[in-house]
Amino acid sequence: MKEVKFLTRIILLALIVSCGSDKKENNNEDTEVIVTSNEALTGNFVVDGKSSQLTWVGSKPGGSHNGTIVVENGEMIFDNGDLVNGSFIIDMTSINVEDLKPGDGKEDLESHLKGTVEGKEDHFFNVTKYPKSKFNVTKVDRSNGKYILNGNLTIKGKTNPVEIITTLSIGANEEEIKLLSEPFKIDRTKWGIEFMSKSIFDDLKDKFIDDEIELQVMVKAKKQA
Numbered sequence: 001m002k003e004v005k006f007l008t009r010i011i012l013l014a015l016i017v018s019c020g021s022d023k024k025e026n027n028n029e030d031t032e033v034i035v036t037s038n039e040a041l042t043g044n045f046v047v048d049g050k051s052s053q054l055t056w057v058g059s060k061p062g063g064s065h066n067g068t069i070v071v072e073n074g075e076m077i078f079d080n081g082d083l084v085n086g087s088f089i090i091d092m093t094s095i096n097v098e099d100l101k102p103g104d105g106k107e108d109l110e111s112h113l114k115g116t117v118e119g120k121e122d123h124f125f126n127v128t129k130y131p132k133s134k135f136n137v138t139k140v141d142r143s144n145g146k147y148i149l150n151g152n153l154t155i156k157g158k159t160n161p162v163e164i165i166t167t168l169s170i171g172a173n174e175e176e177i178k179l180l181s182e183p184f185k186i187d188r189t190k191w192g193i194e195f196m197s198k199s200i201f202d203d204l205k206d207k208f209i210d211d212e213i214e215l216q217v218m219v220k221a222k223k224q225a
Contacts, residue, residue, distance in 0.1 A: 041078040041081050041170065041174065042079060042080060043077075044075050044077050044078075045075060045078065045221035045223050045224065046075050046223075047073050047075060047076075047219055047220070048221060049070060049071065049072045049073050052088075052218060052221075053068045053071055054071055054090055054215055054218075055067070055218070056068070056069065056214065057213070057215075058209065059212075059214075060196075060210060065099055065100070066097075066099050067095065067097040067098045067099070068094075069090055070091045071088050071089070071091075071219055072091040072094075072132075074087050074219070074221075075087060075221070075224075076221050082140070083140055083147050084140055085140070087134065087136045088135045089132055089133075090134065090135070091131070091132065092127045092131055092132060095110055095113050095114050095127070113125060115129075116128065122195075124193055130156045133153070134154045135153050135154075135162070135217075136151050136154075137149050137150070137151040138150055138151050146165055147166045147168055148163065148164075148165055149164045149166055150164075151164070153186070156191055156192050156193065158190070158192050160186075160190045160191065162184070162186060163184070164181045164217065165181065165182045165184070166179050166182070167180050175222060176220065176222050177220070178219070178220050178221075179218070179220075179221070180216075181216055181218070183216045184215055185212040185213065185214050188212070188213050189211050195209065196208050196209040197211050199211055
């Protein structure tokens, strides 16, 4: 009889621990789930400009620089669980260099990239004349659980097609989503950024800057009320 009571107590204790564990998991609102199949998402998700960005890497012989640019606003549109459209506005005035420290060339390089130095406005992005860049999705495909976004990227008033492979994750409450792209490269000369390009100027020797810029997009968005 004592053995039966002891066994009963063990079973009750196990049930209490199990229920407590389940409750803890269900209350975790911050969990992100990678979307590998259609989810019940419908409607517009508005980009959170405070936590969305474009990272960049520019290279030249002997080194490289990297930094970030703010994805200021935009939206992603879902229909019956599928991402069907979207657009992003990029704030070029927010160009930030991360590999240099203040006073160690950081401010000079940022000013050069932004084109805020007199006489060097069009070396790179001329943010006074072209403060915004834009990416508009024109086609969405899915492959191996990833979204392949084809769209038009506009920089300095010039537009060219770009393909971006992305992974989508959603919050546990399905009110927030995150889109993260794989690194991809663009040829800056297609957007009229020709400063120290070896393909444009043939007398640069090893004093050139690579035509290709590596980019990666991370966008967070919240469901529109």
